[in-house]
Amino acid sequence: MIDPREVLDTLRMIDMEKLDVRTITLGISLLGCVSDDAGRLCRRVYDTVTRKAERLVEVGEQIEREFGVPIVNKRISVTPAALIAGALNDPTPVARALDKAAKTTGVHFIGGYAALVQKGMTAADRALIESLPEALSQTDRVCAAVNVASTRAGIDMDAIALCGRAIKELSLRTADSGGFGCAKLVVFANAVEDNPFMAGAFHGPGEGDWAVNVGVSGPGVVKRALEEVRGAPCDEVAECIKRTAFRVTRVGQVVAREAARRLGAPFGIVDLSLAPTPAQGDSVARILEEIGLEVCGGPGSTAALAMLNDAVKKGGVMASSHVGGLSGAFIPLSEDIGMIEAAERGALSIEKLEAMTCVCSVGLDMIAIPGEVTAETISAIIADEAAIGVVNNKTTGARLVPVPGKRAGDSVEFGGLFGRAPILHVKEYSAAAFINRGGRIPAPLTGVRN
Amino acid sequence: MSNVNDNTADLYRARRRESAAVVTVLGRDQKGIIAKVSAVLYECGANILDLSQTVLGDMFNMVMLVDVGSSDFNAIQTRLETLGETIGQQIRIQRSAIFDAMHRV
Numbered sequence: 001m002i003d004p005r006e007v008l009d010t011l012r013m014i015d016m017e018k019l020d021v022r023t024i025t026l027g028i029s030l031l032g033c034v035s036d037d038a039g040r041l042c043r044r045v046y047d048t049v050t051r052k053a054e055r056l057v058e059v060g061e062q063i064e065r066e067f068g069v070p071i072v073n074k075r076i077s078v079t080p081a082a083l084i085a086g087a088l089n090d091p092t093p094v095a096r097a098l099d100k101a102a103k104t105t106g107v108h109f110i111g112g113y114a115a116l117v118q119k120g121m122t123a124a125d126r127a128l129i130e131s132l133p134e135a136l137s138q139t140d141r142v143c144a145a146v147n148v149a150s151t152r153a154g155i156d157m158d159a160i161a162l163c164g165r166a167i168k169e170l171s172l173r174t175a176d177s178g179g180f181g182c183a184k185l186v187v188f189a190n191a192v193e194d195n196p197f198m199a200g201a202f203h204g205p206g207e208g209d210w211a212v213n214v215g216v217s218g219p220g221v222v223k224r225a226l227e228e229v230r231g232a233p234c235d236e237v238a239e240c241i242k243r244t245a246f247r248v249t250r251v252g253q254v255v256a257r258e259a260a261r262r263l264g265a266p267f268g269i270v271d272l273s274l275a276p277t278p279a280q281g282d283s284v285a286r287i288l289e290e291i292g293l294e295v296c297g298g299p300g301s302t303a304a305l306a307m308l309n310d311a312v313k314k315g316g317v318m319a320s321s322h323v324g325g326l327s328g329a330f331i332p333l334s335e336d337i338g339m340i341e342a343a344e345r346g347a348l349s350i351e352k353l354e355a356m357t358c359v360c361s362v363g364l365d366m367i368a369i370p371g372e373v374t375a376e377t378i379s380a381i382i383a384d385e386a387a388i389g390v391v392n393n394k395t396t397g398a399r400l401v402p403v404p405g406k407r408a409g410d411s412v413e414f415g416g417l418f419g420r421a422p423i424l425h426v427k428e429y430s431a432a433a434f435i436n437r438g439g440r441i442p443a444p445l446t447g448v449r450n
Numbered sequence: 451m452s453n454v455n456d457n458t459a460d461l462y463r464a465r466r467r468e469s470a471a472v473v474t475v476l477g478r479d480q481k482g483i484i485a486k487v488s489a490v491l492y493e494c495g496a497n498i499l500d501l502s503q504t505v506l507g508d509m510f511n512m513v514m515l516v517d518v519g520s521s522d523f524n525a526i527q528t529r530l531e532t533l534g535e536t537i538g539q540q541i542r543i544q545r546s547a548i549f550d551a552m553h554r555v
Binding site: 002003004006007008009010011062065066067068070247250251253254258318 | 472490500502504511513514515523524527542544545547548549551552553555
């Protein structure tokens with residue numbers, strides 16, 4: 001009744017192909033913390049997070065030990081801060097309370113310093129976006145997100161203009177670490193409420209008190225499986241990816257259920273995204289190259305990625321009772337060794353990356369750009385990315401890092417899972433007059449579905 | 451024949467129990483590996499349900515299905531790892547749910 005081959009297969013995937021659970025993210029609602037007194041609000045935030053997540057790291061480590069599957073990150077996502085700080089003029093104390101709570105519980109990151117402004121900004125939303133440079137440069141583990149667009153509401157160009165300026169200033173404030181503060185901020189279109197992945201995780205207002213969300217990984221496993229079907233037609237490639245994605249997602253499902261049971265929290269979702277890391281053998285770009293591209297970013301990349309993304313979803317959906325989050329293939333530039341090398345070879349431009357984001361999750365992710373790029377140009381790139389999400393009814397995001405003092409072709413090192421990033425060339429033609437118009441781009445016809 | 455089928459069904463149910471775990475041993479072949487691993491499992495109160503063992507060249511490879519019952523999982527794991535270091539084998543114990551999930555629909 002035990003098949004040694006299956007057992008050894010699993011061990012090989014974990015040992016050699018870097019199969020792991022990328023993150024257990026505990027979503028926590030902070031709606032009960034609301035107060036017009038900053039001190040009281042922050043105390044409640046700290047107490048709620050530390051109480052609910054008290055055993056998160058311990059439980060994660062115990063599951064890792066018992067099931068023999070590495071769980072790389074334990075994280076927390078919370079209610080968008082702008083929703084609970086509505087009565088404060090300055091929401092930055094909330095960021096500091098979240099940072100302190102993250103350190104007490106021992107989690108790597110806490111996400112949810114966020115505002116949902118796809119249709120318009122409240123005073124609190126505006127204050128939060130304007131506080132981003134201060135909040136993210138003064139804290140270590142807090143991640144932020146701003147949802148600036150949706151298929152239903154259109155694109156909030158005022159918010160995008162503010163975000164461009166915030167990113168520019170945040171980069172300057174964290175210049176000594178290569179503008180790293182910007183790596184903790186994602187600007188979304190169609191953001192999801194149960195995303196377990198950072199930096200864009202937050203616990204949406206439509207969620208319950210708390211939930212366990214899990215993100216899997218496994219690009220190495222897919223790459224290895226594809227080596228068995230070299231030269232076969234695309235149909236077989238897609239089938240092979242589906243089978244592999246099923247297995248990878250099942251691991252996430254087991255871990256998610258177990259973590260939820262042990263924490264006494266409801267199981268939320270498994271996010272079946274293929275999430276790469278900068279380590280060798282853990283790259284999405286290498287999968288595309290295994291499919292038959294000389295280098296990721298060359299002609300054919302969008303089609304190969306579309307097939308990969310679709311097959312991952314088809315395989316993963318059956319493996320979990322609740323699939324959610326972003327669920328697709330990630331193509332973060334600095335966090336994928338194949339992407340880094342492709343960009344260094346000049347095969348991968350920001351324009352090709354933008355095209356590739358039309359067919360996968362999530363967007364222009366961890367893209368380092370020259371420090372001299374203007375706030376308006378940053379806003380324009382965000383608007384382009386948002387338009388792709390809005391029109392195609394999918395999530396897109398932009399995590400752009402302007403690196404002070406660096407030019408296209410230089411490189412910046414962020415370290416750890418954030419990797420190193422070659423600085424991509426950004427066209428210098430101005431979009432300032434467009435961005436300065438402000439206002440709202442109306443929702444597209446695809447958003448009128450009733 | 452019905453006996454065999456009953457056994458198979460029993461084993462199938464057993465491996466789906468929460469207390470089911472898989473022990474794997476990998477390393478250079480030597481005498482007494484099964485005896486030593488079994489002894490530790492016995493002392494820890496774990497019950498061996500199924501076992502498969504091969505020697506390829508001089509590489510020893512064993513996969514065991516065990517029921518750890520209400521024993522302390524961490525304690526068994528620590529003792530097996532210590533034994534592995536002593537006899538130069540890589541010994542692991544993992545909850546069997548992970549293998550079921552990956553290879554069974």
